[in-house]
Amino acid sequence: MPSSVMSTPNDLRPPAAVSATGLRKSYGDRTVLDGIDLDIPAGSVFALLGPNGAGKTTTVKILSTLIAADGGQARVAGHDLAASPDRVRAAIGVTGQFSAVDGLITGEENMLLMADLHHLSRREGRRVTAGLLERFDLVDAAKKPAQSYSGGMKRRLDIAMTLVGNPRIIFLDEPTTGLDPRSRHNMWQIIRELVSGGVTVFLTTQYLDEADELADRIAVLNGGRIAAEGTAEELKRLVPGGHVRLRFSDPAAYRSATVALREVTGDDEALSLQIPSDGSQRELRSILDWLDSAGIEADELTVHTPDLDDVFFALTGSHRPNQPNQPEEAVR
Ligand SMILES: Nc1ncnc2c1ncn2[C@@H]1O[C@H](COP(=O)(O)OP(=O)(O)OP(=O)(O)O)[C@@H](O)[C@H]1O
Numbered sequence: 001m002p003s004s005v006m007s008t009p010n011d012l013r014p015p016a017a018v019s020a021t022g023l024r025k026s027y028g029d030r031t032v033l034d035g036i037d038l039d040i041p042a043g044s045v046f047a048l049l050g051p052n053g054a055g056k057t058t059t060v061k062i063l064s065t066l067i068a069a070d071g072g073q074a075r076v077a078g079h080d081l082a083a084s085p086d087r088v089r090a091a092i093g094v095t096g097q098f099s100a101v102d103g104l105i106t107g108e109e110n111m112l113l114m115a116d117l118h119h120l121s122r123r124e125g126r127r128v129t130a131g132l133l134e135r136f137d138l139v140d141a142a143k144k145p146a147q148s149y150s151g152g153m154k155r156r157l158d159i160a161m162t163l164v165g166n167p168r169i170i171f172l173d174e175p176t177t178g179l180d181p182r183s184r185h186n187m188w189q190i191i192r193e194l195v196s197g198g199v200t201v202f203l204t205t206q207y208l209d210e211a212d213e214l215a216d217r218i219a220v221l222n223g224g225r226i227a228a229e230g231t232a233e234e235l236k237r238l239v240p241g242g243h244v245r246l247r248f249s250d251p252a253a254y255r256s257a258t259v260a261l262r263e264v265t266g267d268d269e270a271l272s273l274q275i276p277s278d279g280s281q282r283e284l285r286s287i288l289d290w291l292d293s294a295g296i297e298a299d300e301l302t303v304h305t306p307d308l309d310d311v312f313f314a315l316t317g318s319h320r321p322n323q324p325n326q327p328e329e330a331v332r
């Protein structure tokens with residue numbers, strides 16, 4: 001989908017929900033963002049990855065008008081960030097990295113407070129609140145003080161509060177950090193539902209599987225710049241590391257395979273061999289043909305393609321921060 005977006009003529013492209021050029025931000029003499037460009041089509045999920053302190057939250061804060069950039073331009077929901085911050089604010093919702101939930105009042109009261117902030121009538125506020133509490137599975141807890149909620153419940157309440165204003169663009173700063181696997185999957189489902197309703201989601205995450213699962217496009221922020229940007233598949237192609245793994249139960253078969261194949265890494269303990277491969281049908285066939293002709297039978301054959309973890313370490317590893325597109329073998 002994203003590649004077709006790229007090849008679609010300009011006038012047929014979905015309008016950009018977020019577009020930014022040359023965003024810069026420093027704190028004192030520490031440059032956090034050193035010229036960031038973004039182009040996020042409406043109705044898509046964009047994931048910003050990066051190590052701690054890379055500037056993910058800073059980017060979210062700039063795009064959601066909470067802080068000003070030192071340089072560069074951005075349009076959010078079609079409005080210029082600097083010229084029309086109020087219009088931007090009216091179109092977006094932000095769930096910060098740290099909870100905005102007031103623990104002393106109930107979940108329901110937190111929601112009603114948000115409805116007030118959005119100038120909904122009492123009646124409309126109650127209707128929206130009831131709908132969202134239901135949708136986020138918080139009906140039973142609605143009348144309890146939010147400080148009694150578990151981390152996952154608080155996070156759900158946080159996001160429910162963000163949705164009160166019916167935003168078209170949502171910024172979620174680490175929406176699933178600290179959630180158990182079940183709550184994470186629930187959150188993913190909620191995000192998918194939002195997107196299928198046409199909402200654009202800008203999320204930051206530490207979890208690469210989350211970006212892989214949800215995002216149409218992913219950008220890796222490192223050293224103040226976008227080190228790489230693309231679909232999960234495109235990013236995975238940037239790093240080496242694809243291989244076919246053969247496992248043997250018969251030590252003799254393992255040994256004869258090791259002798260016959262020179263370009264392999266063997267693990268004598270596990271009786272397994274790793275053959276570098278892009279995992280394509282053609283390469284697999286040649287490996288199988290070779291095994292047949294050598295009369296070697298492996299007990300198990302598995303194909304490994306690089307995952308986003310490989311990409312992340314290659315792009316943000318302290319080894320070669322200045323050469324993001326040429327990760328060294330040692331990174332793996
Ligand atoms: N108000 C501030 N004053 C000074 N430095 C700041 C301020 N806010 C952020 N920074 C610095 O800017 C850098 C980027 O911070 P930011 O919170 O954007 O990182 P992040 O990518 O969100 O990290 P994390 O994964 O830990 O949430 C950090 O070095 C941080 O210390």
Ligand SMILES: [Mg+2]
Nearest residue numbers: 056057058097
């Ligand atoms: Mg952060």
